[in-house]
Amino acid sequence: MRKILFFLTFALMVLATWMTLFYAPTEIVMGHVQRIFYFHMGTVWAATVAFTVVFVASIYYLVKETAKWDTLAYCSAEIGMLLLTLTIITGSIWAKPVWGTWWTWDPQLTTTFILWVLYAVYLVLRSGAGGRGKKARYSAIFAIIAYVDLPVVYVSARIKRGISPVVFGPGGGGIDPAMMHTLLVTLLGFTLLFVLLLGERRRIMNMENALYARGGRGG
Amino acid sequence: MRKIFLIFRKDFLVEWRSKQIFPTMFVFSLLLLLIFNVAFEFRSDINFRAVSAVIWITFIFSGLLALGRSFSLEKENNAFAFLLLTPVSRSCIYLGKLLSNVVMVLLSELFILPLFLLFFLLNAKGISLSLTGEILPFLGVVVLGTIGFVSLGTFFSSMALNTKLRDMMLPLLVFPLIIPVVITSVGICSSILEGKPFGYYAFSLQVLVSFDIIFILLCSILFEYLIEDSGD
Numbered sequence: 260m261r262k263i264l265f266f267l268t269f270a271l272m273v274l275a276t277w278m279t280l281f282y283a284p285t286e287i288v289m290g291h292v293q294r295i296f297y298f299h300m301g302t303v304w305a306a307t308v309a310f311t312v313v314f315v316a317s318i319y320y321l322v323k324e325t326a327k328w329d330t331l332a333y334c335s336a337e338i339g340m341l342l343l344t345l346t347i348i349t350g351s352i353w354a355k356p357v358w359g360t361w362w363t364w365d366p367q368l369t370t371t372f373i374l375w376v377l378y379a380v381y382l383v384l385r386s387g388a389g390g391r392g393k394k395a396r397y398s399a400i401f402a403i404i405a406y407v408d409l410p411v412v413y414v415s416a417r418i419k420r421g422i423s424p425v426v427f428g429p430g431g432g433g434i435d436p437a438m439m440h441t442l443l444v445t446l447l448g449f450t451l452l453f454v455l456l457l458g459e460r461r462r463i464m465n466m467e468n469a470l471y472a473r474g475g476r477g478g
Numbered sequence: 479m480r481k482i483f484l485i486f487r488k489d490f491l492v493e494w495r496s497k498q499i500f501p502t503m504f505v506f507s508l509l510l511l512l513i514f515n516v517a518f519e520f521r522s523d524i525n526f527r528a529v530s531a532v533i534w535i536t537f538i539f540s541g542l543l544a545l546g547r548s549f550s551l552e553k554e555n556n557a558f559a560f561l562l563l564t565p566v567s568r569s570c571i572y573l574g575k576l577l578s579n580v581v582m583v584l585l586s587e588l589f590i591l592p593l594f595l596l597f598f599l600l601n602a603k604g605i606s607l608s609l610t611g612e613i614l615p616f617l618g619v620v621v622l623g624t625i626g627f628v629s630l631g632t633f634f635s636s637m638a639l640n641t642k643l644r645d646m647m648l649p650l651l652v653f654p655l656i657i658p659v660v661i662t663s664v665g666i667c668s669s670i671l672e673g674k675p676f677g678y679y680a681f682s683l684q685v686l687v688s689f690d691i692i693f694i695l696l697c698s699i700l701f702e703y704l705i706e707d708s709g710d
Contacts, residue, residue, distance in 0.1 A: 380650050407696055
């Protein structure tokens, strides 16, 4: 199962890279730089999935108080942090030639930035909370509040008008079918990548926990 | 309801007799206003947005200072453990604490506001201050915004105190979460000072009120899990 997932993810990521570079047509206005958008969307999608996993796992932890949910939430948060950092970097690279700036306080960017800070605080809280039970409970509570907070942040940030492109939904421009295929493959690829990384991270965590349980030095 | 009020009364009496938090908060706010004033060098050409930001940053910083204190008092002599022994649900404890914190923070804000008026607004160009036009709406926003950041501040101060980092943890936890309060409160206050009509900031007001309701509810539910066992 693990091997199948690994090869499937690998194949899809290679395919996504190929499609991004060669299959997708060049955007007329933005040119080749637009191609980074597929990976930008891929990472932000997977980061959102990761954040949702943290939220759901945190609720389960508070209700059931079993350590596996805490492990799941923590691993997911770590990977989400990585993916979101990539999102911000790719977005910046895209924004410099297109908007003429590396960064701007547009609602989507503000919200992404705050999401990143919330992940960071989540990880700091875990490292500074104290005992294991307390760490798990506190971080779960923080994760739930943060998840509820994020839409409110977005709504309040939108009071000032934004410039991030709205591709889908009302007001969106619609896109070329070839671009759509590329995007879908990339999204799927990153979803699998997230699942794969999450599984591997959990394996490592469980090994660590098992080692501690055997009476290894606590850290 | 009565239980909430009793906890409120207890906290309020403790503060009333010890007078620990209130003077500290007042002097701290005063110093913040002074620092902002010398840093910005406002003259008569005042930027209302910046002035609103000044007052809210002052409120939030001094407010969090007081909130950090409100639970550490309970830690002395293990008072909180006894509070938990009383036949009162955890949500009630949270709501009582919230009420006493809101009242205390609001009171100190009430003392700061006239000075704020004197330092920043009195010789501003193009400002008209009438009771119903500007002052009352302004105070209303102050109340709503304070409820907003104190709701999360009260909740997380009890969490932060039990972590290894203690007081350092509180701003870290609270600041990113209260961004909506900052955006809306500062926005509405500057709109009011600029003399904009109500419709201009009605949406911000809706967001602020929803923030208050959402997080008071969420925090009072989650408070049960927060202090499940004070043993560890």
